[in-house]
Amino acid sequence: MIWQEVFGFIAGAVMTVGFVPQVWRLYKLKSAREISLPFISLYLVGSACWLSYGVLLGLPPIILWNAITLLLGIAMLYAKFKYGKS
């Protein structure tokens, strides 16, 4: 592993880990009124695209973190449908 990859892993870790308190907050407040549905939808599409980009170019940090963001995006989508009206 080259040092750029280490840096990429850290960058992805920080950005992905950041979504954990966000998703957790939606479930804690049982409210997802402020979260934009276009944002969640595009976030899911974007994660899937970056994942493919990472696979095509063989970039491990992009593959790993976008796989996780895809799962977090699904959790946000579920929260939006469950709590979006409150």
Added chain:
Amino acid sequence: MIWQEVFGFIAGAVMTVGFVPQVWRLYKLKSAREISLPFISLYLVGSACWLSYGVLLGLPPIILWNAITLLLGIAMLYAKFKYGKS
């Protein structure tokens, strides 16, 4: 420009564009209660790290889109401080 870069540009476009309705929604509702401050903070740090990663490896899509996400992150941070209490 190789086709992987085109794909990367599209991926970044979708993910970055997704944050526009999210930021807009916070300003429209004048409410940022559901948005997690650790999320915004880590999002900003992550954008800056990805930007550096892109610069180091010379990856144009990562450079371009993370520069924009950095600006959107700043707009979210401002909304949080302005509307976070409501």
